[in-house]
Amino acid sequence: MFDISYRKTVAAAAVVGFGMTFPALAQTVVPIDSTLFTTYQNYGNNNITWVTCGSTKNTGGCYGSGTLGPFGRVCAVMEGQPVTVGNTVTRSIYVLDGGSNTSIVSLNVFKKTDTITSNSDTVSITPSKKLTLPLTGGSNALCSMAANDGFIFIGTNASPNAVKVNKLTYSLTKLPGFSPPLPVTAITANDYGYVTVTQEAATQGSGFFVYGPNGMSQEDGGGAPFILNTTDAYLLP
Secondary structure (H helix, E strand, O other): OHHHHHHHHHHHHHHHOOOOOOOOOOOOOOOOOOOEEEEEEEOOOOOEEEEEEEEEEOOOOEEEEEEEEEOOOOOEEEOOOOOOEOOEEEEEEEEOOOOOOOEEEEEEEEEEEEEOOOOEEEEEEEEEEEEEEEEEEEEEEOOEEOOOEEEEEEEEOOOOOEEEEOOOOEEEEEEEEEEEOOOOOEEEEOOOOEEEEEEEEOOOOEEEEEEEOOOOOEEEEOOOOOOOOOOOHHHHH
């Protein structure tokens, strides 16, 4: 009787002899929080309410809720990239306060933590950092904010310069503007980490800067272009 184990050995040797190699099958790692989502809502213009819902392996529903604030006037909110260690997922929440009774603009950073098991998601959001930005705000100021992995870019249409915030060190960099000064009207980002700061005024023209994933300037010029990504449409006025 022919030995099956011998047959396997001969076949393997033949493959090696011909120098053939086979690529390993790629395995997609599914994030442990991929079946969960958090909705945010502007409540009274100076608070943000949040609710985390979805499903775990064995359960479904809503697992946590709360309120962030109070602020002067919330004008932009954004999540940071998730970091997973074991069964815990953490991410930053960035809340931009454009000011209401004052013109002070601040970036408020919170830490969101999801501890996930087969039956539950224990959720908490706690204050982490508050930065006063060298920008002009106020009740009528329109805010713009976008980010890549390393930096957050922020501006208002009451300021002629945007600022760049380092996500790791929270250091601030005032970005260049134009002469005559042009207010910041939009900040957009694509999926590869490029960010465009667009500045324009009806009677003075327009200009733009493009920043790369490393936060450094890549291009600038006249006009009011924007960058697109695969998740959020750019809304034209």
